[in-house]
Amino acid sequence: MKLEVNIGGIIMKNPVATASGTFGFGLEYAGFVDLSRLGAVVVKGTTRLPRPGNPAPRICETPAGVLNAIGLENPGVEAVVEKYLPCLKDYDVPVIINIAGDTVEDYASLASRLDGCQGVAGLEVNISCPNVKKGGMLFGSDPDSAAEVIREVRAATRLPVIAKLSPNVTSIAAVAEGVARAGADAVSLINTLLGMSIDIKSRRPALGNVMGGLSGPAVRPVAVRAVWQVYRAVGIPIMGMGGIASASDALQFIMAGASAVAVGTANFVNPRATVEVLEGIESYLLENNIRDISQLVGAAHQGI
Amino acid sequence: MKLEVNIGGIIMKNPVATASGTFGFGLEYAGFVDLSRLGAVVVKGTTRLPRPGNPAPRICETPAGVLNAIGLENPGVEAVVEKYLPCLKDYDVPVIINIAGDTVEDYASLASRLDGCQGVAGLEVNISCPNVKKGGMLFGSDPDSAAEVIREVRAATRLPVIAKLSPNVTSIAAVAEGVARAGADAVSLINTLLGMSIDIKSRRPALGNVMGGLSGPAVRPVAVRAVWQVYRAVGIPIMGMGGIASASDALQFIMAGASAVAVGTANFVNPRATVEVLEGIESYLLENNIRDISQLVGAAHQGI
Amino acid sequence: MYSKKLRVVKNVEVIPGHRLMGLEAHELAMAAAPGQFLHVRCSETLDPLLRRPISVCLADRERGTVYMLYRIAGKGTELLARVKKGDFVDVLGPLGRGYSLPQKGDGVAVLGGGIGIAPLYFLLECIKGIYGPDTDGVSVFLGAAAYTAIPVLDQVRAMGFSVHTATDDGSGGFKGNVVQLAEEVLGGRYPDRVYACGPLPMLKSLGQALGDHPAAEVSMEEHMACGVGACLSCICRVRAKGEEPEYAHVCKDGPVFKLRDLCLA
Amino acid sequence: MYSKKLRVVKNVEVIPGHRLMGLEAHELAMAAAPGQFLHVRCSETLDPLLRRPISVCLADRERGTVYMLYRIAGKGTELLARVKKGDFVDVLGPLGRGYSLPQKGDGVAVLGGGIGIAPLYFLLECIKGIYGPDTDGVSVFLGAAAYTAIPVLDQVRAMGFSVHTATDDGSGGFKGNVVQLAEEVLGGRYPDRVYACGPLPMLKSLGQALGDHPAAEVSMEEHMACGVGACLSCICRVRAKGEEPEYAHVCKDGPVFKLRDLCLA
Ligand SMILES: Cc1cc2nc3c(=O)[nH]c(=O)nc-3n(C[C@H](O)[C@H](O)[C@H](O)COP(=O)(O)OP(=O)(O)OC[C@H]3O[C@@H](n4cnc5c(N)ncnc54)[C@H](O)[C@@H]3O)c2cc1C
Ligand SMILES: Cc1cc2nc3c(=O)[nH]c(=O)nc-3n(C[C@H](O)[C@H](O)[C@H](O)COP(=O)(O)OP(=O)(O)OC[C@H]3O[C@@H](n4cnc5c(N)ncnc54)[C@H](O)[C@@H]3O)c2cc1C
Ligand SMILES: Cc1cc2nc3c(=O)[nH]c(=O)nc-3n(C[C@H](O)[C@H](O)[C@H](O)COP(=O)(O)O)c2cc1C
Ligand SMILES: Cc1cc2nc3c(=O)[nH]c(=O)nc-3n(C[C@H](O)[C@H](O)[C@H](O)COP(=O)(O)O)c2cc1C
Ligand code: FES
Ligand code: FES
Numbered sequence A, B: 001m002k003l004e005v006n007i008g009g010i011i012m013k014n015p016v017a018t019a020s021g022t023f024g025f026g027l028e029y030a031g032f033v034d035l036s037r038l039g040a041v042v043v044k045g046t047t048r049l050p051r052p053g054n055p056a057p058r059i060c061e062t063p064a065g066v067l068n069a070i071g072l073e074n075p076g077v078e079a080v081v082e083k084y085l086p087c088l089k090d091y092d093v094p095v096i097i098n099i100a101g102d103t104v105e106d107y108a109s110l111a112s113r114l115d116g117c118q119g120v121a122g123l124e125v126n127i128s129c130p131n132v133k134k135g136g137m138l139f140g141s142d143p144d145s146a147a148e149v150i151r152e153v154r155a156a157t158r159l160p161v162i163a164k165l166s167p168n169v170t171s172i173a174a175v176a177e178g179v180a181r182a183g184a185d186a187v188s189l190i191n192t193l194l195g196m197s198i199d200i201k202s203r204r205p206a207l208g209n210v211m212g213g214l215s216g217p218a219v220r221p222v223a224v225r226a227v228w229q230v231y232r233a234v235g236i237p238i239m240g241m242g243g244i245a246s247a248s249d250a251l252q253f254i255m256a257g258a259s260a261v262a263v264g265t266a267n268f269v270n271p272r273a274t275v276e277v278l279e280g281i282e283s284y285l286l287e288n289n290i291r292d293i294s295q296l297v298g299a300a301h302q303g304i
Numbered sequence C, D: 001m002y003s004k005k006l007r008v009v010k011n012v013e014v015i016p017g018h019r020l021m022g023l024e025a026h027e028l029a030m031a032a033a034p035g036q037f038l039h040v041r042c043s044e045t046l047d048p049l050l051r052r053p054i055s056v057c058l059a060d061r062e063r064g065t066v067y068m069l070y071r072i073a074g075k076g077t078e079l080l081a082r083v084k085k086g087d088f089v090d091v092l093g094p095l096g097r098g099y100s101l102p103q104k105g106d107g108v109a110v111l112g113g114g115i116g117i118a119p120l121y122f123l124l125e126c127i128k129g130i131y132g133p134d135t136d137g138v139s140v141f142l143g144a145a146a147y148t149a150i151p152v153l154d155q156v157r158a159m160g161f162s163v164h165t166a167t168d169d170g171s172g173g174f175k176g177n178v179v180q181l182a183e184e185v186l187g188g189r190y191p192d193r194v195y196a197c198g199p200l201p202m203l204k205s206l207g208q209a210l211g212d213h214p215a216a217e218v219s220m221e222e223h224m225a226c227g228v229g230a231c232l233s234c235i236c237r238v239r240a241k242g243e244e245p246e247y248a249h250v251c252k253d254g255p256v257f258k259l260r261d262l263c264l265a
Helices: A077-088 A104-114 A143-156 A172-181 A217-233 A247-256 A273-287 B077-088 B104-114 B143-156 B172-181 B217-233 B247-256 B273-287 C026-031 C075-082 C114-131 C153-158 C178-186 C200-210 D026-031 D075-082 D114-131 D153-158 D178-186 D200-210
Strands: A005-007 A010-012 A016-018 A059-062 A065-068 A095-099 A122-126 A161-164 A186-189 A193-195 A212-215 A238-241 A260-263 B005-007 B010-012 B016-018 B059-062 B065-068 B095-099 B122-126 B161-164 B186-189 B193-195 B212-215 B238-241 B260-263 C002-015 C018-024 C037-040 C052-055 C058-060 C065-071 C088-095 C108-113 C138-144 C162-167 C193-197 C217-219 C235-238 C246-249 C256-258 D002-015 D018-024 D037-040 D052-055 D058-060 D065-071 D088-095 D108-113 D138-144 D162-167 D193-197 D217-219 D235-238 D246-249 D256-258
Touching: A016 A273, A059 B217, A065 A217, A065 B217, A077 A095, A077 A104, A095 A104, A104 A122, A104 A143, A122 A143, A143 A161, A143 A172, A172 A186, A172 A217, A186 A217, A193 B217, A212 A217, A212 B217, A217 A238, A217 A247, A217 B059, A217 B065, A217 B193, A217 B212, A217 B217, A238 A247, A247 A260, A247 A273, A260 A273, B016 B273, B059 B212, B065 B217, B077 B095, B077 B104, B095 B104, B104 B122, B104 B143, B122 B143, B143 B161, B143 B172, B172 B186, B172 B217, B186 B217, B212 B217, B217 B238, B217 B247, B238 B247, B247 B260, B247 B273, B260 B273, C002 C026, C002 C065, C018 C075, C018 C088, C026 C058, C026 C065, C026 C088, C037 C065, C052 C065, C052 C075, C052 C114, C058 C114, C065 C075, C065 C114, C108 C114, C108 C178, C108 C200, C114 C138, C114 C153, C114 C193, C138 C153, C138 C178, C153 C162, C162 C178, C178 C200, C193 C200, D002 D026, D002 D065, D018 D075, D018 D088, D026 D058, D026 D065, D026 D088, D037 D065, D052 D065, D052 D075, D052 D114, D058 D114, D065 D075, D065 D114, D108 D114, D108 D178, D108 D200, D114 D138, D114 D153, D114 D193, D138 D153, D138 D178, D153 D162, D162 D178, D178 D200, D193 D200
Parallel strands: A016 A260, A095 A122, A122 A161, A161 A186, A186 A238, A238 A260, B016 B260, B095 B122, B122 B161, B161 B186, B186 B238, B238 B260, C108 C138, C108 C193, C138 C162, C193 C217, D108 D138, D108 D193, D138 D162, D193 D217
Antiparallel strands: A005 A010, A059 A065, A065 A212, A193 A212, B005 B010, B059 B065, B065 B212, B193 B212, C002 C018, C002 C088, C018 C065, C037 C052, C037 C088, C058 C065, C217 C256, C235 C246, D002 D018, D002 D088, D018 D065, D037 D052, D037 D088, D058 D065, D217 D256, D235 D246
């Protein structure tokens, strides 16, 4: 049974990764999951300088979902390189750094800083974070600005570049085409849906930052649809995510066109979710006599 | 306690309406709910000619939500006027007709056909249906085309015109501004989110029409956010909907800026959902000593 | 038709993976007709969100108890299986149009595939009520993958009907499906009244076997949201005059349809 | 630290709206320290989705039982209340950093507001273990809206501590809050060790009363997703050197913090 997939140059021994921001720097879950079993670890969004993130409350539960407004709290790229990457070296797993910035220059500077860094398998370019005032989702809201960021990142690094797309757009396929033309090796989707909740007792927004990003099983149908549309629009590999909590969820993404999947919010509910998704995919392949996972990628498009 | 609201000229005795397509032509639920207690009944999307709708399966459950691809099955405007409107006359409730078309002319012709029709309190212009090949969401995806439809409808009728907006856009506020300028008396939002689900056994899309519209509690955070943004962008009244299942859900919409709310998918789960939402709002006002529901509209914006 | 929380008086396994639930429901027991269904909430939370349609398997009017026979098929029925005696279950019903009952003396064939027995059980009870002890003209055909997988078989036998069984694996009775069995037993001569419920392939082959039989009635399944005709989701294709497809709605126009009105291909 | 389905050995009401749940959990009972918490799934479905943080209220190492004392506050705890003896509950833990224990002889003040008693109960058990019968130096202050609303009061008394109570309505003990009560009883002279848990306003006023007390420890609450430091959602502000706000994470750096390190304003 072949589980190995190639996401724009990143060789993953199986298609199951962690979604950025939901798995810390990997080590937080190392007590529950053997990180070496994962296809890839995608770490928390990283910026040039350290960031404290948004004020509390940062999280709010919604039906089958979660709103978050973390606001890219992170120790900054230098600390990531010096403190976290070395710890992850003990594991046999590709590490993908999720990068974010306020300006195109921020992205380019992060990309060149991480270029050639030991232990970095690739970059996921977060042009889709809804929780920061500048940059983030603004870049990802328009094919041209999305392409511009990717072009600069592409120019600044030899690492595989994955563009992480926002679902908060009229046409995610158009944005995918933009970043593919600009040189992205792969796309990952979806980042969170822009949402909000109001605390009717205080009559105030439930999140400190007013709006937040919706994730979890609630958004899965939107995510599967996005993967489906992008698969039809571009030829580069897709890392699918959004509400994956089980192997059958993950298989939906794969059949819609994702070559790999990432587990996010489900880690909070079940710290072993990644491994259980992987094991469930293995069983499905076995039961259905499928030798190579790639046979399933996009399978649901047949005849449509 | 004053519950009455004015939605662009439609006087509703309380802010609770039914969401189009989830309450049939009202009569299906008349055994459970005294229709005269409702603020308004918004009927199923109506087209010029009868439509059979999409092939099966048309519905698929998702976490805390539902995907539908009904495809505007309806008996056509003549049957609505001749068969259904007369039955609704027995109830003391404003009836709002949800209209949909393939072309701008379709919309205009529906609007003029219904102009002056006895028993029609207003029109909800559905430029946001994701389940039809032509028209529908395409019109609502862009401020200019949305405005064009509304302008023609506006010109063709003296009835209050409510533009029903799609959340599947980069900026719902921009579309709202477009339709407000084109003469909409109110906006209603949100229609369903574009989504899909795959049946991993058959490896086919779970819906006959491939993609569908996501509704139910799962989408509520997206809907509240949309109301919040549109409230800040335009001055016309908002009818808020998307995942409302309880009074506290409805109050979130009102505090975000909706003058009225509509209950959709929740009717399927609890046929008395509309009335229970209304009763819960009444209790909240009573307990919090609020004399007029209008005091709560947009309350969560204070100081932000 | 009403929506209520009903007290569970029984929830037991009848054969592996199949359970019988009894609900205290006087009004419902009086109102329900065979072939009608209940729309059941399996959880008080938002997941699973929608109700599940389950046929009335028996309405005991004297005791005021309504029974549902259900197969554990997924999330919703799994949660239903965990409900305990004394708990409450939120039920909407009775919904839909049921079977039209035969008149005493009509020849009757009843075909049930797997869990399809559920609404037919109620129908058979009613037929017994109409016919009295003389049920010679009534043939019952029940099938499943294996003999031990036919639910409530003994109970149907105990009603006094002559029951023929078919199993895919030949573990009991005829080896094959119920339609083939009925074909063989009846020698191709179907009685005035034919009633069936079961998986779609079974109904399709019954349709082929019966041709234009004027009174054959079958119960259909389709995914449902509202259960009351409001959402237009539960369609099945019916024979149309024109080119355009024509649809009926299972929850309101059915779930029982005349077989010859359907377009099962 | 592990994630497991644990058998429920007890789930009973202690006072209205408050319940005590016992879980069979040998490893957990050995590992848990006072002030640490469990992250509990209240439903096997997707609604509610997130786990709920609940303190370890007692770890009975001999019997291998861990107890949680919880207040029914919403959806999740309501579902928890319905769990029956013999059922299983999915638990992650023990999580976070607990209270640092006093040394025998240290003067100790323990302040609990409402359900805040939960982690303090475990702490008091440990203190009893360290101090033996001579707990004269330990003062316990418990408060709630009314006397009958103070959970496990009798049990704390039964441990042998001298317990002072405060109630908002004056229905038992001091009329006022626990901090005012402690102020009055201690005459403003706080002992070496101060431990508290309760609503934010209580912790704030304790902060004002204690000023720069070097050892006072309080348990904080914040909405949590992961419970293990991965999602960065459960922040509380800590005293910062610079202009920028500095945050700690309740689930990992806490839930117990030195009061003087916090920025509660
Ligand atoms: C009119 C009618 C009467 C029925 N009577 C019975 C009965 O007496 N006993 C019995 O065991 N089953 C009966 N069924 C089938 C029963 O409704 C499904 O098995 C059940 O809905 C499965 O739900 P689940 O959550 O366990 O499975 P899941 O597969 O998790 O369900 C997911 C979704 O698919 C829908 N669904 C799945 N299977 C079916 C199906 N076969 N028909 C319609 N919707 C489906 C569910 O309602 C739900 O929305 C009947 C169906 C209909 C339409
Ligand atoms: C470290 C820690 C220890 C705790 N120990 C206990 C204890 O021993 N006994 C006890 O009764 N309660 C305790 N709580 C509070 C308990 O977690 C909440 O009462 C509970 O999460 C409410 O969930 P709900 O679904 O019933 O309420 P809902 O209001 O429906 O919850 C909605 C959401 O808000 C969150 N939430 C609501 N209230 C709180 C709160 N006070 N703190 C954190 N999140 C909250 C929930 O986790 C959930 O995500 C503790 C909280 C923390 C952070
Ligand atoms: C708490 C939290 C923090 C997140 N932080 C980031 C981030 O730093 N960078 C990023 O690209 N995506 C971030 N995301 C988005 C996830 O990586 C993922 O795209 C999204 O949550 C959808 O997947 P899920 O439904 O499986 O969680 C975050 C999501 C959550 C819930
Ligand atoms: C089965 C179904 C049919 C619908 N049909 C229509 C329609 O005909 N016209 C329309 O404008 N919206 C239609 N909608 C959208 C709803 O009116 C509403 O905007 C949406 O479902 C969000 O609200 P909810 O989450 O409360 O259902 C339909 C929704 C559902 C679930
Ligand atoms: S289920 Fe809604 S129309 Fe049949
Ligand atoms: S709850 Fe995730 S970091 Fe604390």
